[in-house]
Amino acid sequence: MTEHADRNEDGAAAQPSGAVTPADAADAARLVAFGLQPKLQPARDQEYADLLRRYREDPPFARLADAVAAGLGLVVLEVSPRAGMAVTAAEDSVFAVRMSDYARRTSADSGDRFLHGLAHLAVAALAFPRPEDLADDGYIGRVTVNGVDAFVRQACRRLEERAAEQGENTDPVSDAPGLEAAWRVWSRRTATGATKDARRLAGSTTGIVAKAVSFLADSGFLQRTGDDNGGTYRTTARYQLQVRDMAGSAAMAELLELGVVPVTDGTPTLLPPQDTDDLELAADAGLPFHS
Amino acid sequence: MTVTSPASTDRVPPQLSAGPRPATGPAADEGLARRLRALACTAPLHDLDARKANLAGEYSVYGMAEIALAAIDLVTLNMDFDTGADHEQIVARLLPRVAAQAPQRPAAEHERVARWVLENLINVGSVDRGFRAVYGTFAPDGTYVRRDYDFKLIEEVPGPGGAVYLRTTDEAVNVLVGALDTDVTSAQIAAEVKLEVLISRGRLADAQLAAEQARYRTVQYSESLRRALEATRRNVRAVDWLNAVPDMIAEALDHVAERYRHENAILTNIRRARDEAEDPEHKRRAAELVDIVKDCIRRHTQLQARLLEAGPLFRAEQDRQAFATPAAACGLDLYGHLLAPVLPLPLERAIRVTDAFFAHGTGLRTPVSVRVGDLVDLLLTPPVEREHLGAEMPEPDLVATPDDSRFSEEQLAAAMELLDLPPDAPRRLSGLLAEARRKNPEDPDLPYLVALLAIHAASPPVGTARRQGEEKLLFAVDDGTELDDPEFGGADLIVGTALLDTAAAAADRTDAA
Numbered sequence: 172m173t174e175h176a177d178r179n180e181d182g183a184a185a186q187p188s189g190a191v192t193p194a195d196a197a198d199a200a201r202l203v204a205f206g207l208q209p210k211l212q213p214a215r216d217q218e219y220a221d222l223l224r225r226y227r228e229d230p231p232f233a234r235l236a237d238a239v240a241a242g243l244g245l246v247v248l249e250v251s252p253r254a255g256m257a258v259t260a261a262e263d264s265v266f267a268v269r270m271s272d273y274a275r276r277t278s279a280d281s282g283d284r285f286l287h288g289l290a291h292l293a294v295a296a297l298a299f300p301r302p303e304d305l306a307d308d309g310y311i312g313r314v315t316v317n318g319v320d321a322f323v324r325q326a327c328r329r330l331e332e333r334a335a336e337q338g339e340n341t342d343p344v345s346d347a348p349g350l351e352a353a354w355r356v357w358s359r360r361t362a363t364g365a366t367k368d369a370r371r372l373a374g375s376t377t378g379i380v381a382k383a384v385s386f387l388a389d390s391g392f393l394q395r396t397g398d399d400n401g402g403t404y405r406t407t408a409r410y411q412l413q414v415r416d417m418a419g420s421a422a423m424a425e426l427l428e429l430g431v432v433p434v435t436d437g438t439p440t441l442l443p444p445q446d447t448d449d450l451e452l453a454a455d456a457g458l459p460f461h462s
Numbered sequence: 463m464t465v466t467s468p469a470s471t472d473r474v475p476p477q478l479s480a481g482p483r484p485a486t487g488p489a490a491d492e493g494l495a496r497r498l499r500a501l502a503c504t505a506p507l508h509d510l511d512a513r514k515a516n517l518a519g520e521y522s523v524y525g526m527a528e529i530a531l532a533a534i535d536l537v538t539l540n541m542d543f544d545t546g547a548d549h550e551q552i553v554a555r556l557l558p559r560v561a562a563q564a565p566q567r568p569a570a571e572h573e574r575v576a577r578w579v580l581e582n583l584i585n586v587g588s589v590d591r592g593f594r595a596v597y598g599t600f601a602p603d604g605t606y607v608r609r610d611y612d613f614k615l616i617e618e619v620p621g622p623g624g625a626v627y628l629r630t631t632d633e634a635v636n637v638l639v640g641a642l643d644t645d646v647t648s649a650q651i652a653a654e655v656k657l658e659v660l661i662s663r664g665r666l667a668d669a670q671l672a673a674e675q676a677r678y679r680t681v682q683y684s685e686s687l688r689r690a691l692e693a694t695r696r697n698v699r700a701v702d703w704l705n706a707v708p709d710m711i712a713e714a715l716d717h718v719a720e721r722y723r724h725e726n727a728i729l730t731n732i733r734r735a736r737d738e739a740e741d742p743e744h745k746r747r748a749a750e751l752v753d754i755v756k757d758c759i760r761r762h763t764q765l766q767a768r769l770l771e772a773g774p775l776f777r778a779e780q781d782r783q784a785f786a787t788p789a790a791a792c793g794l795d796l797y798g799h800l801l802a803p804v805l806p807l808p809l810e811r812a813i814r815v816t817d818a819f820f821a822h823g824t825g826l827r828t829p830v831s832v833r834v835g836d837l838v839d840l841l842l843t844p845p846v847e848r849e850h851l852g853a854e855m856p857e858p859d860l861v862a863t864p865d866d867s868r869f870s871e872e873q874l875a876a877a878m879e880l881l882d883l884p885p886d887a888p889r890r891l892s893g894l895l896a897e898a899r900r901k902n903p904e905d906p907d908l909p910y911l912v913a914l915l916a917i918h919a920a921s922p923p924v925g926t927a928r929r930q931g932e933e934k935l936l937f938a939v940d941d942g943t944e945l946d947d948p949e950f951g952g953a954d955l956i957v958g959t960a961l962l963d964t965a966a967a968a969a970d971r972t973d974a975a
Contacts, residue, residue, distance in 0.1 A: 207828055259825055266826035288816025291823050296796040317620050342609035345596050349810030359612040361591035363620045374589045390825035418823030419794045425818040429811050431803050
């Protein structure tokens with residue numbers, strides 16, 4: 172063991188040689204293990220904070236920790252005192268969340284699967300309503316369950332009104348559920364519902380949003396701040412990273428692949444691009460412009 | 463739209479010359495589709511009567527469609543601006559009508575029927591909690607397409623504190639009022655003009671009907687404005703705050719002012735009709751009308767308050783966002799780039815985007831691995847006994863408050879004894895004061911207390927005493943005699959005790975309830 176320690180000291184002294192000791196590997200794995208506990212805050216744990224500092228000051232150690240994470244099937248988003256060791260699951264990793272595990276009905280019903288996915292997208296859109304909010308590291312978004320539902324419903328209502336103005340018949344063709352416009356699936360689902368045991372109706376849209384936010388809170392992405400409006404939450408640094416670096420770009424790529432190209436003139440502004448006059452931001456639920 | 467619309471559906475249009483067009487044109491077909499949809503809204507009501515035979519028990523005696531229409535009425539009228547109607551309250555108010563249909567049946571059955579109807583109007587069994595009707599139309603290219611029409615009659619909305627409230631949808635209000643596919647504003651004006659004419663001709667029975675219709679319209683109108691306002695409040699960046707919004711608010715305020723004037727005029731007229739009417743039936747109807755119009759006015763006032771709030775809220779949001787320091791630019795606008803383009807897509811395409819977002823946006827879960835050894839330990843551990851009574855409460859540290867009353871308990875008792883007069887023998891205040899001085903010569907404050915109590919009795923709280931079932935009440939009357947006293951001035955009141963008819967009061971209470 173002494174020999175071990177000696178070598179470690181030697182290694183630290185002769186940094187450029189880059190000899191990796193088992194102790195270094197243990198530390199690196201320990202840092203990744205901290206990262207796997209998303210609710211743990213670096214400020215609350217001395218050892219975690221020390222390892223984070225070492226990651227930032229000791230490049231070989233950083234490479235080692237990155238390699239441990241990659242080997243486990245994890246992607247490192249950021250390593251910083253505010254976000255900690257922010258790692259997320261790579262595709263097909265054992266840590267990845269699967270929709271079928273997330274909600275049971277979704278494997279049978281594509282409508283339900285869409286609603287759950289849309290709930291997550293809507294929570295993110297309401298948590299970071301402006302492009303600047305997503306870019307600004309200091310921004311803390313706030314969402315409420317009822318606010319998210321109202322926000323999506325408002326957007327759906329606008330689409331419905333616009334279709335009516337243009338004299339379109341948006342009633343879907345029978346027996347072709349896949350061709351139904353996506354917004355209709357949300358707007359025709361009940362917002363809430365009375366149940367025998369006074370719990371939230373799981374299949375209602377507020378039930379679906381509530382499931383999404385509580386899941387995100389378990390992932391360390393949101394923190395619950397109160398019970399108003401079906402539950403109020405604020406975002407964490409990790410959530411911002413996750414949405415910005417992972418989810419947003421992945422969904423964007425998928426959208427482009429579908430041949431839908433959201434056009435911007437390259438200058439992100441406060442104003443929405445021309446003709447997106449249906450930009451809805453639910454300020455109603457005390458949302459979300461606090462930083 | 464920031465989106466180039468997705469490739470259109472791959473239906474191949476038939477050749478234009480391929481046979482005669484089966485429909486006279488898209489416009490006629492659209493009218494037909496609209497009427498089919500309106501017709502579909504009534505189907506759930508017919509369906510109730512058709513399905514009542516399937517219920518366990520003999521329910522054919524109940525008119526289910528009637529109960530359903532009454533339920534929609536109740537929800538519409540109890541719908542407040544913010545929330546909606548309470549489920550239990552609606553059931554409770556439905557019960558008298560259900561009971562009237564089958565008075566010999568038990569009350570539990572009445573409640574069951576009321577709940578059954580209400581649940582079917584919500585359509586609790588379906589996951590959407592709504593209805594779906596299928597109808598066919600001709601597409602512009604002449605092909606025949608069957609379409610699904612989804613609608614709700616009563617919807618459940620979240621209220622404050624996690625409660626669930628009921629609201630009637632526009633479809634339901636249209637079914638109820640029977641004015642399908644009409645303009646809200648013009649229908650309201652029409653209803654009010656009709657009411658005025660009816661009142662001027664003294665036809666109150668019809669006037670009541672028209673007034674009720676006007677109220678439905680009023681509710682419907684505030685509902686559409688509520689939605690418009692909600693959109694305005696949210697829409698900070700995209701809304702045209704220079705022209706469109708102020709115009710909208712000004713228009714709405716004008717509308718409220720006009721309605722207010724109009725309904726006040728009607729109110730004055732009906733009040734006159736009520737006061738001048740000889741026939742008690744007419745009088746009652748006019749009184750009901752007054753209530754209805756008052757309710758309309760109340761709703762308009764509520765609406766106006768909302769309109770006035772919108773401006774300041776809007777400006778506050780504007781300040782917070784428009785004048786914030788511009789942050790570093792980031793390419794992705796979650797709403798504009800993702801959510802808005804996804805919503806109009808067909809479900810099968812939209813789901814690919816939401817799946818991608820879900821897969822990358824939910825973070826990670828550490829898989830659970832179970833060891834048999836742990837499991838055995840876990841299962842064999844006895845449950846922790848929970849402390850039943852909780853922690854011991856600390857003894858509260860009470861500070862005695864100084865007694866700063868002007869009069870002591872003994873003085874009050876002495877004064878009350880003096881004022882405990884027999885009902886048939888009232889006395890003058892001067893006499894009471896003299897007796898107080900004679901009985902307690904060492905207590906100079908007692909006459910003062912007696913005088914205070916006597917003055918208080920000059921305006922006795924009769925209503926409260928009656929409600930509380932008191933048997934007697936102290937009163938004082940001024941008959942113009944002046945008080946001749948070294949300490950006090952004013953009238954020499956006659957103080958007496960009045961007996962209250964408690965039995966009659968109790969009977970009144972039952973009536974009121």
